[in-house]
Amino acid sequence: MASRRTSSHGAHVVKQVLGRVLPDWRTEISTSGNQRQPAATSGSTWYQHREAAQRADAALQRDAEIRERLGDASPRLSAASLHPWVWSAAQALWRDNHVREAVTAAAKKVNREAQNKVGRRDVTETALFQSAFSKDEPKPGQPRLRLMTDDGSDTFGSLQRGTAAFAEGCYAGIRNPNSHEDCLPRLPQHEALELSNSWLLSVSWPAGWTRPRSPRDRRPRHSGTGVQRSAGPCPGPAALLQ
Template identity: 70%
Template sequence: MSIDIPWARAELAEFLKLTELYRPADPPGVVSFTTRLSNRGKDAEIHASAHVVEKILDRVLPRWRAEVPSARNRDVNRWCQHREAAQRADAALQRDAEIRERLGDDAPQLSAATMHPWVWSGARSLWQSGHFREAVTAAAKKVNAETQNKVGRRDTSETPLFQSAFSKDDPKPGQPRLRLMPNDGSDTFKSLQRGAAAFAEGCFAGIRNPNSHEDGLPELAENVALEQLAAFSVLARWVDTADLAT
């Protein structure tokens, strides 16, 4: 689902209004030399607004916690990092569509936040800190674990697990199957099951294993990692929507 830009920008504007910085007047007869600034809004209002704004920032600027400076402004006001991130996000929301149109790249945009929840929940914290390769590995582990949960198995994992789950054979004791469509004996049924098993093997053999087992690999480019997450999102959605045959 695409973001509601007018709503998001209104929430950012309200947060920026509440966290507007000012220097309180010194009490009579007192001269203060502190560099700290106060916010216009009440703490309770700011915290409530920040809860929503952080969700917006995670969606618009997934790496804002790592990319927007925080330490240098901590002594000035605790909300400085949030304010700068909110200003950047507002500019991105306001200008992104225009920029893509003007630069001739108005193609659909892929967001990790819209992928299957198993994938994004597994990858999110690592992704936001820029550990893209580890984020993909974490997503793969999450998909594997949720598949084990669905078929009730702990005796196998990864490629053997999916080969068994998507097998065209009838279920056996301790070996339930995942059906992407009813088993009507058709070529379509056989194709779907064979394709899902092969796709799962490709995800784990070609993506998960190299990411996990090769030392010294350079960090994945963000767009490459996003493509790999998308592959596991497809697999996760198949597993999640499949009927369990026991």
């Protein structure tokens, strides 16, 4: 009984490793040894597991050497290196190979956290980012995010407009199709990782942005001693990252 339990635990760990090294091993490797026969049509999985383990072992041992000799020593992006907002929402779905759903979950998480940061629930997604990065002065209930002081320059306008446009593109081109189309093709993992990285940019770009006070906040106020003083600096930065 103990040996059977140990074997079960070992099999679970091996499958986790295979999922990392060979994401499509269940569909690419036949269970019968006949590569013309779809993996899902045969009964025994022993051959499939053995073949997958051998391939994974070779990949782990030779991957660095192959990349070095073939000239592909460029940096590699890992899903686990994504911002916690993105990866915490996508992790479970990603490991179950539901990569399209993982990208959508990351989009929803970024939206919720952005709402928390600016203290709004009345707008969401595209409208939320358009309002937060608007060039207009902040208003009560409509806070803004700024990377630099509004000096009227083209640079200031470009930063505000570009960030809002990027966020709109992410929600219109990635989140909306993923959420509303049931007939979309299977999303390869490398493409899903690139799309997830888009949400990382949506989060990271505003990392140094501050939240300016609204005109009402700038008006002098009276202290308890009767001495008039200006409102203190806005606590912040009110960035979309902590």
